Amino acid sequence: MLENDAFRTLDRQECLRLLAKVPVGRVVYTRQALPAVLPVNYSLDEDASVLLYTSADSDLVHAINGVVVAFEADEFSAATQSGWSVVVTGRATVVTDPADHERLSRTGPQSWMPVRDGVFVRVESELVTGREIKGAHTTR
Amino acid sequence: MLENDAFRTLDRQECLRLLAKVPVGRVVYTRQALPAVLPVNYSLDEDASVLLYTSADSDLVHAINGVVVAFEADEFSAATQSGWSVVVTGRATVVTDPADHERLSRTGPQSWMPVRDGVFVRVESELVTGREIKGAHTTR
Numbered sequence A, B: 001m002l003e004n005d006a007f008r009t010l011d012r013q014e015c016l017r018l019l020a021k022v023p024v025g026r027v028v029y030t031r032q033a034l035p036a037v038l039p040v041n042y043s044l045d046e047d048a049s050v051l052l053y054t055s056a057d058s059d060l061v062h063a064i065n066g067v068v069v070a071f072e073a074d075e076f077s078a079a080t081q082s083g084w085s086v087v088v089t090g091r092a093t094v095v096t097d098p099a100d101h102e103r104l105s106r107t108g109p110q111s112w113m114p115v116r117d118g119v120f121v122r123v124e125s126e127l128v129t130g131r132e133i134k135g136a137h138t139t140r
Helices: A010-018 A061-064 A098-106 B013-017 B059-065 B098-107
Strands: A008-010 A026-030 A034-041 A048-053 A068-078 A082-094 A118-124 A126-133 B006-011 B025-029 B034-041 B050-055 B068-077 B084-094 B118-124 B126-134
Touching: A010 A068, A010 A082, A010 A126, A026 B025, A026 B034, A034 A048, A034 A061, A034 B025, A034 B068, A034 B084, A048 A061, A048 B025, A061 B084, A068 B025, A068 B034, A098 A118, A098 B006, A126 B098, B006 B013, B013 B068, B013 B084, B013 B126, B025 B059, B034 B050, B034 B059, B050 B059, B050 B068, B059 B118, B098 B118
Parallel strands: none
Antiparallel strands: A008 A126, A026 A034, A026 A068, A048 A118, A068 A082, A082 A118, A082 A126, B006 B126, B025 B034, B025 B068, B050 B118, B068 B084, B084 B118, B084 B126
């Protein structure tokens, strides 16, 4: 990837500010030895970890609990051919602490999907990277 | 994941029709044994494979040429809490045939990023899955 006036690397604070702007991101993981990706609602916790809410017995929870995943969010405009993308890479863990679960039940993410026997999943923001695309550089 | 009136599984034809609607998707792959994801412009070829255009010596090309990747595109509305997501899973291959490259130079995807020594990458649409979220089912 070329780094020049067409795109800019974002620092961690810029990344976290942008992550707080959109309601849907994508969990990137491995399922049966193949790359997999699932859009989910999310929010950021006080420590900047990414929080998801999903069914306890979902395929997603079985696949990611305890392993390192990537989480991506972005926003692009076709009109201006610009936008940003942020990727958080870190270990995903189901929240098992009752006090933490209770706190997140009040302040954590909501899901646009129905959730049965819901659990919160935390993705540690161990590595946070992002870039901004400034647009008007269409090439083929 | 629960399947009920809140979401619907999309068939292959619906998935391909939706994929043709948006200009940016995300390549999901493995980089240095970690899950990785990169937003890219794309288009669909006549055989429904996903086409990308990027620099020949990019990290992306080195990571995905010859291996199975996932490619995801989606569109969500916060206002209606609805949207769709499609995932194509298949082998990624740099287009090396000169006639194919020449054809794609006329009809293939354009990139919003500057590209140096550009190559087209084809992701075979071996497995195409998708779902529609119908909205108004917020849960926590």
